[in-house]
Amino acid sequence: MTPVRVSVLEERQNADDNSSTMKDGRRSDIREAGLTLFAERGYHATSMGDIGRAIGVKGPSLYNHLKSKQEILIDIMVTTMQDLLAGFDNADSNGEPAERLREVMAEHVRYHALHPRDVRIGNREIPSLEEPARELVLNLRNEYEGKWRELIQDGLDSGDFSIPSVRVAVYAILEMGIGVAQWYRPDGSLSLDQIAALYADMAARLLSAKVTVADSTIEN
Amino acid sequence: MTPVRVSVLEERQNADDNSSTMKDGRRSDIREAGLTLFAERGYHATSMGDIGRAIGVKGPSLYNHLKSKQEILIDIMVTTMQDLLAGFDNADSNGEPAERLREVMAEHVRYHALHPRDVRIGNREIPSLEEPARELVLNLRNEYEGKWRELIQDGLDSGDFSIPSVRVAVYAILEMGIGVAQWYRPDGSLSLDQIAALYADMAARLLSAKVTVADSTIEN
DNA sequence: CCTCGTGCCTAATGGCCATTAGTACCATAA
DNA sequence: TTATGGTACTAATGGCCATTAGGCACGAGG
Incomplete structure (x- = not known):
């Protein structure tokens, strides 16, 4: 059914960090939270703080896992x-x-x-x-x-x-x-x-x- | 075809100002600019300054014609x-x-x-x-x-x-x-x-x- | 024990935004 | 001419935001 895909975010991580620990559930947690919040409120109405809160973390901490909103x-x-x-x-x-x-x-x-x-x-x-x-x-x-x-x-x-x-x-x-x-x-x-x-x-x-x-x- | 309607904005004006000068093209200019900009960029990505600029006026001036974005x-x-x-x-x-x-x-x-x-x-x-x-x-x-x-x-x-x-x-x-x-x-x-x-x-x-x-x- | 990397935190920074205050211009009507 | 109403302007105000800086904890590996 749904084809198995590696998200663009994950790909980017592997490119940066080729030690590839691959334990990074955080990255997909963030994607998941963004999915829900962007869909509900829209991109511009969702803040990094909102996304952080959804996964139990402060806004700036997200930047350990990605480069930008x-x-x-x-x-x-x-x-x-x-x-x-x-x-x-x-x-x-x-x-x-x-x-x-x-x-x-x-x-x-x-x-x-x-x-x-x-x-x-x-x-x-x-x-x-x-x-x-x-x-x-x-x-x-x-x-x-x-x-x-x-x-x-x-x-x-x-x-x-x-x-x-x-x-x-x-x-x-x-x-x-x-x-x-x-x-x-x-x-x-x-x-x-x-x-x-x-x-x-x-x-x-x-x-x-x-x-x-x-x-x-x-x-x- | 399209039924003749008085916009909610106009109605509100008439309610406030029952002297009803009714010359207020500005009000429909603002509506028109909002229509274009909200449709193109989205509500949250459009600023009052943007709408003002579209009709040749500064952002705060809009508040002479309406109460809020x-x-x-x-x-x-x-x-x-x-x-x-x-x-x-x-x-x-x-x-x-x-x-x-x-x-x-x-x-x-x-x-x-x-x-x-x-x-x-x-x-x-x-x-x-x-x-x-x-x-x-x-x-x-x-x-x-x-x-x-x-x-x-x-x-x-x-x-x-x-x-x-x-x-x-x-x-x-x-x-x-x-x-x-x-x-x-x-x-x-x-x-x-x-x-x-x-x-x-x-x-x-x-x-x-x-x-x-x-x-x-x-x-x- | 030490060190190093990871990932979190708080505290800036710089910017933009909606809205309000206060003021000036200008046309119309007395 | 003078008042008045309307509309524009500039200059706050207060808030939120994305992102960066700097530091702290903690777990793994030597």
């Missing part, structure tokens, strides 16, 4: 996009477009349901990212959208899908799935698999019916 | 939700559910396309709202969702729609339309009417096909 945000946003990309590749098969769509949509929804804090931050805090990290994240996001565009274009070419605009369909489907992060609760009346299947169905239905658009013939 | 945010978010609610009622008819759906979805999409800054702020800055305004905005948002739920439930009861979960369908459809605010450009290759029709089609398709869900029988 911004670093936490970058770590979260970059790894989130990387996870989404890896999730897509992992879920994608070489079957029929309709089946591929169901698989990647289910994965898209699962990821958003299981990582609501991450994707919340990913979608809200792009203006809080400083360059060049913002560029990087936007490129990863484009890459993700590109994979979806290709898949849907394939299905269009093979006649499996029927829609007037690939671009609009991609936006609609992605956004639909992103929304799951805002309401899914593990103890809800629908299981995650049911929800993923439901969204896969909805995405498939979005793509397969013939449409009568006012003026027809539309860009890709 | 928070007031600008409240004004934006409350009027946005009120506009969406009014837009729904305005667009809703007493026809067939499928036709009603097309109308309100087109309006939902149009509003999001034409007011991207407003809805961006509306969706991102809820944590920046102080009580009791947050409660108020969340209630308005629930009210909006409730109208959609009723409509879709009607269509389900009449047999026009066929979906396993009204709640999930509402979330999916609303979120889909919200996304338009993030990519629509007036000079794009699709006209707003085409886009609205496209989304209305997609929403209709989402609701009308029969689904086979793994386990069936799901809550409302």
Whole structure:
């Protein structure tokens, strides 16, 4: 499911400290606290003191483990996009477009349901990212959208899908799935698999019916 | 289309100053600048100095026209939700559910396309709202969702729609339309009417096909 | 026992911010 | 002309923040 990844923060540590004691739970504690607080209040409304308090430490002590507050945000946003990309590749098969769509949509929804804090931050805090990290994240996001565009274009070419605009369909489907992060609760009346299947169905239905658009013939 | 509304800020002014000179373009200038800056950088990353600069005035001068920075945010978010609610009622008819759906979805999409800054702020800055305004905005948002739920439930009861979960369908459809605010450009290759029709089609398709869900029988 | 590294602390530092106080300008209306 | 109301300005005020400096404790390894 979720690909095993080493967070950007951890990578940086190993680069600095190649004795690699690797006991550093603090680093991931900080990431975890940042995840919760940034998601709840936003990046600018969260202070280093807040993050410190969440892990039982004073604000300045955090600098024993990282270089700046911004670093936490970058770590979260970059790894989130990387996870989404890896999730897509992992879920994608070489079957029929309709089946591929169901698989990647289910994965898209699962990821958003299981990582609501991450994707919340990913979608809200792009203006809080400083360059060049913002560029990087936007490129990863484009890459993700590109994979979806290709898949849907394939299905269009093979006649499996029927829609007037690939671009609009991609936006609609992605956004639909992103929304799951805002309401899914593990103890809800629908299981995650049911929800993923439901969204896969909805995405498939979005793509397969013939449409009568006012003026027809539309860009890709 | 967009209902004529008096902003909360204006109302407050009239309440304080019932001589009602009403020439106060400054007040709406401030609102306009806040709209742009909050949408671009976020509420906490925008200073009163920034807003002042945008309208050619120093930060403290703004306090001749309002009581606090928070007031600008409240004004934006409350009027946005009120506009969406009014837009729904305005667009809703007493026809067939499928036709009603097309109308309100087109309006939902149009509003999001034409007011991207407003809805961006509306969706991102809820944590920046102080009580009791947050409660108020969340209630308005629930009210909006409730109208959609009723409509879709009607269509389900009449047999026009066929979906396993009204709640999930509402979330999916609303979120889909919200996304338009993030990519629509007036000079794009699709006209707003085409886009609205496209989304209305997609929403209709989402609701009308029969689904086979793994386990069936799901809550409302 | 000593030493060294690690990671915590408190106490700056420098900056920015929202908001308030006090003052000056200017137009309009008496 | 003189008063008045409105709006702008500059100069506090008080607070918070990210980050840095410097020092202290403690555990491991000699």
